[in-house]
Amino acid sequence: MSKVSRRTVKTVAIVLAVYVLLVVAFESLLGYFQPEAPGTLVITTVDDEGNTYDRVLSGLESDGKSYVAVNHWPRAWYGRVKENPKIQITRDGETGDFLAVPVSGEEHDRVAKDAPVGIGFRLMTGFAPRYFVRLDPLAIDENE
Numbered sequence: 001m002s003k004v005s006r007r008t009v010k011t012v013a014i015v016l017a018v019y020v021l022l023v024v025a026f027e028s029l030l031g032y033f034q035p036e037a038p039g040t041l042v043i044t045t046v047d048d049e050g051n052t053y054d055r056v057l058s059g060l061e062s063d064g065k066s067y068v069a070v071n072h073w074p075r076a077w078y079g080r081v082k083e084n085p086k087i088q089i090t091r092d093g094e095t096g097d098f099l100a101v102p103v104s105g106e107e108h109d110r111v112a113k114d115a116p117v118g119i120g121f122r123l124m125t126g127f128a129p130r131y132f133v134r135l136d137p138l139a140i141d142e143n144e
Contacts, residue, residue, distance in 0.1 A: 023073075042054050044089075045080035070130065089135060099137075103134050
């Protein structure tokens with residue numbers, strides 16, 4: 001390998017390593033601070049042992065329904081939702097019970113079109129795969 005080729009490989013490796021570190025730092029800080037802004041909600045999930053976890057997410061609307069996006073590599077909350085889809089959502093100070101329904105196909109495509117993200121966001125999140133979860137309100141059983 002020539003000197004120029006080695007230098008190029010080394011430069012590419014350094015740039016890639018710096019990029020990965022930036023993504024890890026961004027995702028870690030976002031998960032740690034969980035910033036709240038207009039349009040955010042708090043999702044409360046439960047693990048197999050009954051422990052509850054809160055995560056701040058941005059709410060989305062599409063076709064009159066509420067959704068959240070799975071936009072980041074750290075997504076333990078999404079795994080808990082798939083295991084136990086009965087969740088609580090707190091939005092604007094009010095808490096309610098919901099069923100979290102992962103969406104696919106045409107519904108996924110429609111929500112993705114209605115809630116696009118820019119290239120800057122995709123770059124900072126390391127081009128994580130994007131999924132969506134529909135938030136269906138659970139009816140209150142008046143007999144309980």
